[in-house]
Amino acid sequence: VSDSLLVDAMFWLFAAGSVVTGYRVFRTDSMVRAAFFLLASFAAVGGILVLLGAEFLGMVLILMMAGEMLIMAIVMVMYMMNPAGLNPMWMVHQHRVAVAVGVASFLVLGSLAFLIDFPERPNPRPEEATAELGVELLGDSMLVFQSAGVALLSAMIGAVVLTSRRGRYGDAEEGSEEPLLQGAEEGTV
Amino acid sequence: MSLEAVLVVAAALFGIGVYGALSQQSFVMLMMGLEMMINASILALGAFWSLTAGGNPQGQMLAIVFMTVMAAEMALGFAKTHKRAGKALMEHQLVQLKINEMHALTEALRSYVMRVAWLHDRGQHSANAGLVMNYSTDVIQRVTRLNMEIHGAEGCAMHARVDKLVRDAMVWTHLAGDTVQRIKILKRLVKGSAAAAGANAD
Numbered sequence: 166v167s168d169s170l171l172v173d174a175m176f177w178l179f180a181a182g183s184v185v186t187g188y189r190v191f192r193t194d195s196m197v198r199a200a201f202f203l204l205a206s207f208a209a210v211g212g213i214l215v216l217l218g219a220e221f222l223g224m225v226l227i228l229m230m231a232g233e234m235l236i237m238a239i240v241m242v243m244y245m246m247n248p249a250g251l252n253p254m255w256m257v258h259q260h261r262v263a264v265a266v267g268v269a270s271f272l273v274l275g276s277l278a279f280l281i282d283f284p285e286r287p288n289p290r291p292e293e294a295t296a297e298l299g300v301e302l303l304g305d306s307m308l309v310f311q312s313a314g315v316a317l318l319s320a321m322i323g324a325v326v327l328t329s330r331r332g333r334y335g336d337a338e339e340g341s342e343e344p345l346l347q348g349a350e351e352g353t354v
Numbered sequence: 355m356s357l358e359a360v361l362v363v364a365a366a367l368f369g370i371g372v373y374g375a376l377s378q379q380s381f382v383m384l385m386m387g388l389e390m391m392i393n394a395s396i397l398a399l400g401a402f403w404s405l406t407a408g409g410n411p412q413g414q415m416l417a418i419v420f421m422t423v424m425a426a427e428m429a430l431g432f433a434k435t436h437k438r439a440g441k442a443l444m445e446h447q448l449v450q451l452k453i454n455e456m457h458a459l460t461e462a463l464r465s466y467v468m469r470v471a472w473l474h475d476r477g478q479h480s481a482n483a484g485l486v487m488n489y490s491t492d493v494i495q496r497v498t499r500l501n502m503e504i505h506g507a508e509g510c511a512m513h514a515r516v517d518k519l520v521r522d523a524m525v526w527t528h529l530a531g532d533t534v535q536r537i538k539i540l541k542r543l544v545k546g547s548a549a550a551a552g553a554n555a556d
Binding site: 172173176180183184187188190191196199200203206207210213214216217218219221222223225226229233237240241256257258259260262263264266267268270271274275277278279283284285286287288289290294297298300301302305306309310313314316317320321323324327 | 355357358359360361362363364365366367368369370371372373374376377378379380382383386387389390393394396397400401402403404405406407408409411412414415417418419421422425426427428429430
């Protein structure tokens with residue numbers, strides 16, 4: 166009983182932490198701090214996943230996000246204005262619509278959790294979850310796993326192509342343009 | 355830790371993410387909203403896997419695919435894109451109007467400078483020579499600011515040359531366009547018109 170109480174307490178701690186830090190991401194004056202708040206939110210979600218028995222997923226999420234957000238924080242310090250958050254930062258548009266849609270999606274999705282009758286079939290052996298995932302990844306879902314890997318590789322190549330100073334159609338600094346299609350006239354797309 | 359509780363937390367994170375993705379002007383912040391939405395989906399998936407699916411490993415598998423999407427989105431999001439809201443920067447009407455105004459101001463200044471040069475060649479001297487300096491200060495400050503506004507559409511990462519131009523333009527407030535000189539020119543103009551009025555009275 167005390168064990169499940171501890172799990173519950175930790176869950177609510179992580180839940181409150183992830184929501185509060187997630188909210189702070191868009192309410193801080195410094196983009197660097199926004200990156201760290203997002204990292205905290207991700208870490209708390211990773212904690213909840215570990216509590217749910219998905220240790221591998223939770224730890225991978227934390228590891229991946231820690232690396233990603235640290236890179237992001239460095240980028241923020243290097244390229245973004247006002248990394249120390251000394252001035253107020255308020256760069257929003259369509260603010261009321263955004264708040265309304267955000268609240269509405271929370272209410273709709275949150276009410277779905279109570280309105281829909283989900284089957285109650287808890288994971289029978291959570292301690293073997295990582296081994297089961299490994300068998301799944303290298304067995305039945307091998308194709309999905311490999312496709313995800315190829316998608317990641319192409320995303321990396323795409324990112325390098327997009328950021329390189331020399332674009333596909335010449336020097337990016339010169340404002341290079343895509344060549345016209347064969348037979349197309351000037352001024353047509 | 356019931357399924358409903360976890361799903362409500364996921365819904366809250368998703369709502370915050372939706373808010374961020376819709377409201378933020380900076381592309382990097384918008385991306386943070388998107389990531390929060392994907393993260394909420396991963397949490398909901400984890401809950402379904404753990405509490406309703408009887409430990410079927412495909413639930414975790416799906417979460418891994420979601421993480422891949424997140425990583426790919428991040429990589430491409432960091433890469434600089436040259437399109438704004440699906441259009442090239444030039445095709446936005448506001449940008450066109452700004453470039454139009456920059457062009458009109460520059461051409462007007464050019465005409466004014468040519469006219470002063472023409473007057474000078476004819477040996478006619480007037481307050482125009484000083485006024486054109488004031489006016490050129492106004493124009494370069496306005497034009498460099500418009501230029502900065504157009505480049506501002508890239509979020510807050512700004513090309514260093516863009517704000518250098520604005521700072522350079524500001525220097526001219528002291529070199530050619532400051533208030534003291536404007537007052538001097540005004541005095542000359544008033545004196546000139548008074549003299550002209552006196553001449554007419556005689």
